Amino acid sequence: MLALLLALGSSLAYGCADFLGGLGARKAHVLRTVMIAAPASLAVELLLWPVLGASFGAGALGWGAASGVASAAAFALLYRTLAIGPMNVLSPVTALVSAALPVGVGLLQGEHLAVTGLVGLPLALVAVLLVSAGHGAGSARPSRTALLLAFGAGTAIALQLVFLHQAPSDSGVAPLIVGRAVSSAVTLAAAGVMHRRLGSERPAYAMSAAAGVLDSMANLLFLFAARSGDLAVVAVIVALYPAGTVLLARAVLAERVHRGQLVGLGTAAVAVGLLALS
Numbered sequence: 001m002l003a004l005l006l007a008l009g010s011s012l013a014y015g016c017a018d019f020l021g022g023l024g025a026r027k028a029h030v031l032r033t034v035m036i037a038a039p040a041s042l043a044v045e046l047l048l049w050p051v052l053g054a055s056f057g058a059g060a061l062g063w064g065a066a067s068g069v070a071s072a073a074a075f076a077l078l079y080r081t082l083a084i085g086p087m088n089v090l091s092p093v094t095a096l097v098s099a100a101l102p103v104g105v106g107l108l109q110g111e112h113l114a115v116t117g118l119v120g121l122p123l124a125l126v127a128v129l130l131v132s133a134g135h136g137a138g139s140a141r142p143s144r145t146a147l148l149l150a151f152g153a154g155t156a157i158a159l160q161l162v163f164l165h166q167a168p169s170d171s172g173v174a175p176l177i178v179g180r181a182v183s184s185a186v187t188l189a190a191a192g193v194m195h196r197r198l199g200s201e202r203p204a205y206a207m208s209a210a211a212g213v214l215d216s217m218a219n220l221l222f223l224f225a226a227r228s229g230d231l232a233v234v235a236v237i238v239a240l241y242p243a244g245t246v247l248l249a250r251a252v253l254a255e256r257v258h259r260g261q262l263v264g265l266g267t268a269a270v271a272v273g274l275l276a277l278s
Contacts, residue, residue: 002228003225003233004229004237006224006228006234007237007238008272009217010218010219010225011218011238011240013215013218013221013244015241015243015244015245015247015248016245017215018211018241018242019244019248020208020211021034021215023204024036024037024208028199028201028202028204029199031187031191032191032199032202032203033203033204033208034075035203036205037211038184039212040209041180041215041216041219042177042180042181042184044216045173045176045180045220048173048220049172049173052172054171054174054177055171055172057171059168060178061178063166063175064163064177064178065179066163066179067179068180068182068186069182069186070159070160070163071182072183073152073156074153074156074157075183076190077149077156093147093150094151094154094157096129098155098157098235099125099128099158099238099239100125100158101154101155101158102158102161102165103121103236105162106230106232106235109231113232113233116274117275120270120272120274120275121236121275123270123271123274124237124267124271124272126271127240127267127268128236128239128268129264130260130261131242131246131261131264131265131268161238164179164219164223165223165226167223173223175223176220179219218238225237237272246261
């Protein structure tokens with residue numbers, strides 16, 4: 001139950017971070033937004049270091065660095081995927097892959113589920129698809145390149161979660177600090193190379209920083225959830241993060257929540273209940 005609650009908190013934090021990051025990216029180039037969000041996220045993890053502890057052993061350094069590289073790759077592939085669209089087809093593909101791969105890894109590592117979990121897990125995967133799909137998902141057909149990018153983005157997100165899960169359980173927040181430092185370095189290097197394409201628009205500083213803080217909290221909650229529960233269950237719950245984005249968009253921007261997304265939210269609630277009983 002503790003792992004489930006932590007995973008739900010991580011999912012909500014990821015959804016809120018994506019919402020704020022998306023709003024910030026409307027005001028300036030997305031890399032300008034990330035250049036604010038990444039240091040803010042790293043600052044939070046450094047502040048948590050004295051409280052939660054960190055052991056920078058070989059395992060923490062290696063798996064943390066791997067998660068950072070995967071995080072940077074996920075960022076690049078995801079935004080490239082959504083740029084060439086259609087988003088309402090590719091976003092569910094990315095979300096499903098990011099959930100399914102960690103589930104497979106967890107089951108291969110010997111994790112076992114009760115009967116309710118065996119029902120709740122595929123139901124949660126269906127909920128991921130429904131919640132992240134927009135209106136009229138069948139109205140446009142993605143290119144082969146777009147689908148490959150979507151699979152690549154989902155795989156990179158999944159690898160980030162798997163690598164964090166592989167880090168030693170006694171390493172504290174060390175994997176997060178190392179991963180964020182690596183992904184920040186890669187992002188800043190990309191921004192330096194592309195500085196002429198970034199434009200002169202100023203980013204939304206407070207919004208971008210808040211997105212970074214929330215992303216850091218989401219990573220932290222995921223790490224603790226994965227350490228106290230099964231990766232197969234935790235990953236699929238975390239992959240429900242589009243639900244938080246959808247609900248915030250409805251509350252703040254008055255965006256319409258489509259019928260399929262409402263069904264997805266209800267399906268998610270049932271799936272979480274079943275997983276809680278497993």
